Amino acid sequence: MVLRVYNTLTREMENFIPFCGKKVNMYICGPTVYDHCHLGHARSYVSFDVIRRYLIYRGYDVNYISNITDIDDKVIDRAKEKGEDLFALSRKFTESFIEDMKALRVLAPDAQPKVTEHIPEIIEAVETLINKGTAYSTHKGNVYYDLMRSEEKIGTLSHQTVKGLLEGSGGRIEVENDKKYQLDFVLWKSAPQGETGWESPWGRGRPGWHIECSVMSMKYGSQQLDIHGGGMDLIFPHHEAEILQSESCTGKHPFSKYWLHNGFLTINKEKMSKSLGNFFTIKEVLDKFSPGTIRFFIVYTHYRNNIDFSGESLEEAARARKRLLNTISNVKHALNEAHKDGNDCRLTELINETRETLINSMDDDFNTREAIGNLFVFSRKVNYIVSNEAHSRAALEDVLEFISEIDGILGIFGEEEHEAYKNIPEGLPEYKIMEMIGLRDRAREGKDWVKADAIRDELKEKGIIIEDGNDGTKWRKG
Template identity: 70%
Template sequence: MVLKVHNTLTREMEEFIPLNGNKVNMYVCGPTVYDHCHLGHARSYVSFDVIRRYLSYKGYDVNYISNITDVDDKVIERARESGEDPLELADRFTQSFIDDMEELGVRVPDTQPRVTEHIPQIIEMIGALVDKGTAYATHRGNVYYDLESSEDMIGILSHQTVEGLLEGSGSRVEIEDDKRYQLDFVLWKSSPEDEPGWESPWGRGRPGWHIECSVMSMGYGSEQLDIHGGGLDLIFPHHEAEILQSESYTGKQPFSRYWLHNGFLTIDKEKMSKSLGNFFTIKEVLKKFPPSTVRFFIVNTHYRNNIDYSEEHLEEAGRAYERISNTVTNIKYAMEYASEEGDDFGLYEDVVEARRSFIESMDEDFNTRDALANIFVFTRKINSILSGKKASKEVLRNVLEFFMEIDQVLGILKESWQLSSGNRNEGLSDEEIEELIKLRDMARNEKDWNRADVIRDELKEKGIIIEDGKDGVRWKYV
């Protein structure tokens, strides 16, 4: 099957063909670390985590790069408000971001470079653009990219006219009176003594927002990327600026072969953002909902579509997630009592078909929504068989391995694979849990119902649920 992706550059579905054989250089714009990240950030990084995982699943050698913007106007302003050193504040919120991503099962990028660690490379690239005549320095110590040098490229990614961009630019474009043209964007900003700054040929200053991504994506990837990703709000001016400055610097086109953009996470149909004040941090949401539910909530929507946030929607996602998680638990439990001689009930063929459907959905621009719908169909059949029939241990193992296989892509069943690890309780080992269950059984046999209930409640407090069935007692984590 052929993988197709929706390319923002062409606004068409295209067959995915890397520039260099099996190697995929993939860059996704990282966060500006001036606060705890909100759920909109989670939406973006979980989505691209799944895309990265699926490319690896397909056999590609993926080099995944995602930066950290640790010096920026927003960082400096927040530090001024709090009285902190800007770089120390950025370090603190960088760690907060890393912790959030770990909670949500987002794999660490192959490289996660920070702006402040790449100032010499940024200055070198800006100098080269000035030498080429596609950038200019002003008397104030600022350096801008000259849009007149690339006038035919304006709007290449946003598919807007110059007039439309000028009308809608608003706060996304720096308004400075030393620019030659309103849409010229800053590469180097002069810094006063009370703000972070570095010496350069144009005076003390710091990088503009756009230049950092070109430097780090090419420095750790290649001069021409296979995939560049980010949120829809980055298309203009950020990603267009990257295209212009990068292609001017290298003389190579395209800067990125495929541009992928995730939809927004909205509240009442309005984009969640800190500037609008309508946001919930990842940490706030994780206090109310487990990471598996939050990740499933995101993955259960196609990455290009918007997701409307509400606690009701997260509760629905939690219930849907549990249907899959419980199926995995049921399979594990059935395997404990299954024999090698049982029937397969057509499950080998069902797994083949489920895998085909999964790949078919994911090959259509990483359609996780459709992929999960097919998985739910498969789980219903599995549960129907488990409820009244004795499948062989080998076929159940085959089914379980399929769930493990697809979860390498979706990353939604982390807790399910930990069910025998003791990681979800307050220090109880599997042996201790089993011993408590035996004591409860003894109490029940002796009709000491109060003691049995005390043991059950003790286990529940530690996040362990026990279920009495016709084949005995089973336990699982909440």
């Protein structure tokens, strides 16, 4: 099956054909680092992490770029509010973001440029636009993109008319009295006395939000990207502006061949955002739920659909993921007792069938919901075979290898980074602990409380304390 993606630009499903064969330049808009990131950010970056992982799985050479906006009105205002040095504050929250992404198993970008480290390149791009006649400077020291002089018209990505954009901008367009036209967007902002800024041909100032992404994506990727992604809230004005200024700057069309946008994470059907005050930071949620559960919660919805957040929905995700983890535990336990010359028991056939259905699902615009649904079918069949038939070690090892293969795409099965996994008592390997916990879980499901308590006590004697919670059973060294 050919990989097909939904392109926001055309509003159609299209065959995925990069500009240069198997090489994919992929740019995802990074965070503005003025606070700890919330779960809505996790939704976006986990979603695009899965897309990146799947492209790699399918044999593409992916160059993944995601920036850090470390200078912006929000950063400046937060530094003033807290009485902190702007650069110290942005560094702190950059480190916090990277820490969150690592916890959620989001692969580090191939390039993660910061705005403040690319001021000369941004000034050069603004100068190019002025020289081409598609930007103008004002007496206030601001520089704007001139939409009236542009050959391309705004609204191509959002599929809106100019009237619709003006009426529905919702405060996303900066209102300045030195603009020629209301929809003109800022490329360079003058800095008030005493505020952080850099010298430029138009006076002391700093970059506008949109121009930074154009400059950094082209420097570390290409003048024509294969994939540009981000949240749906970035379509207008941010991504619209990127298209206009990038294509005007280089003269090449299109700036990005495919535009992918993830849906919102909502609370009571309203978008989670700091501006609305209805958000939970990633760190707050990690205090209550494991990284694997949070990632499963995100991935078990198609990336273009909205997800409504609640504690109950995360608990449900934990229970669903636990069913898959129990299968892994069952297979590991069976492997410990399997004979070298046992039967295949159709496990190889089942693996091949599941791999094919998973690829078909992921080739359909990265349909993780359907892919995980197929994994539940696989899980039930494996559990039945393991419980009822004699099987070979090789076949069981193939099952675990296949699960690892799937985890390389979805990232939902990996061991949690936890203090409990350090300093495991000598003679008691980690896999054995997990097997015993799996046996206890099955005993509890069958209401065999005597056996469940006996396993708990045996683990305690070996120096392992187990704790039951909404997020499943966890363990630690006693």
